[in-house]
Amino acid sequence: MSDGDLERFVRAQEGVHDQALAELRDGRKRSHWMWFVFPQLAGLGRSATAQHYAIDGLDEARAYLAHPLLGPRLVEAARVAATAPARSADDLFGGIDAMKARSSMTLFAHAAEDAAPFRAVLDRWFHGTEDPLTVRLLDVGG
Template sequence: MDDPYDLQRFVRAQEPVYRDVLAELGAGRKTSHWMWFIFPQLAALGRSGTAKFYGIASRDEAVAYWKHAVLGPRLKECAGLVLAAAVRKSAHDIFGSPDDLKLRSSMTLFGAVAADEPVFGRVLDACHAGQPDPQTLALL
């Protein structure tokens, strides 16, 4: 299978923890370390080695992630769980800091490349007063 962006790095990272991710998001509180590979953001925004490794390098890579048979549906599922939790909690309550800001960056990125999917904009509406991340938009 052709994988020019090494998207398998995300699948490999998600595989052992994905059920835990769903449970944490369903409970409305992230308690373990998976933000980088569940809600990726642009690589240029990352500071740590892990953030850079799981960072999305370009618009084309973000499109490929969204269209990936495993990653796209998982991203949508997780965003939907955030949206459900945001009815009763803030992004900061769900994710803590700075992961609440990483969520904003990720939702901005995927909202820009998957314009036909409303969940990313809805998460921004619920968690960040509808305001996309200006740094992500500038980098795109």
């Protein structure tokens, strides 16, 4: 996996990442950045945008985490999300995007050497429960 394959995320996050963090810190997502800030596993999203930003599998997820810009940004966004001042995942992300957040955190919890930031989001907002469809698509059991 080359860094060039991940450039779609770098380009998409340009000028948006700070806004995403600000919204999470405020406890409410208000704009459209979910696909490329908390990407999901391929096979989940149906829209063209979701498919464009879908992560192919554990190898691409690990490459994303190892990327010098994307990895630290994802960890930071997860840490902010885990401590956001909201009452529920639906309040923080909105209903549809809460499902996307859960699937993204499940994917990266399985891909990361240090899953703690992603598990913290799952623990805080989803009672520690992984997204079952993501787990099934990863074929990791559980």
